[in-house]
Amino acid sequence: MTTQGHCLCGETGWVYQGTPKWACYCHCDDCRRNCAAPVVAWLGVPIEHFRWVGQAPKMFESSKGVLRYFCETCGSPMGFEADHYPGGMHLYAASLDDPEDFKPTFHVNYESKLPWLQINDDLPKYEGTLLKAPDDLRDYSR
Numbered sequence: 508m509t510t511q512g513h514c515l516c517g518e519t520g521w522v523y524q525g526t527p528k529w530a531c532y533c534h535c536d537d538c539r540r541n542c543a544a545p546v547v548a549w550l551g552v553p554i555e556h557f558r559w560v561g562q563a564p565k566m567f568e569s570s571k572g573v574l575r576y577f578c579e580t581c582g583s584p585m586g587f588e589a590d591h592y593p594g595g596m597h598l599y600a601a602s603l604d605d606p607e608d609f610k611p612t613f614h615v616n617y618e619s620k621l622p623w624l625q626i627n628d629d630l631p632k633y634e635g636t637l638l639k640a641p642d643d644l645r646d647y648s649r
């Protein structure tokens with residue numbers, strides 16, 4: 508199965524084969540500011556099954572070993588890659604060509620959730636980063 512995503516202007520996009528390793532919401536301050544959004548929905552895909560299409564994205568090192576990719580033309584956030592998540596590319600679910608099909612299964616950094624954001628799902632809500640989630644969610648070799 509091939510899944511595609513694109514930025515606001517359409518110059519930069521991505522494509523991956525197969526199914527995402529995980530799909531979640533992140534409430535951390537960095538993700539919120541990066542997207543100027545109250546919460547950010549993510550999916551993680553093995554980088555070996557991923558590629559950029561169209562105009563190559565620009566990147567910004569938001570903290571040591573953490574790269575955030577964005578479209579040079581329109582500024583849309585496009586991807587996240589980090590030394591502490593080897594083998595994975597994290598993608599913004601709202602960039603999916605068909606975001607309606609996205610099914611998040613847990614929250615991370617839930618302690619940072621903005622107090623005015625109402626969440627009423629029954630999904631697991633982890634404090635801290637994805638590193639605190641179950642191991643199999645972030646091991647791209649499985």
Ligand SMILES: [Zn+2]
Nearest residue numbers: 514516578581
């Ligand atoms: Zn763009």
Ligand SMILES: [Zn+2]
Nearest residue numbers: 533534535538
């Ligand atoms: Zn985050």
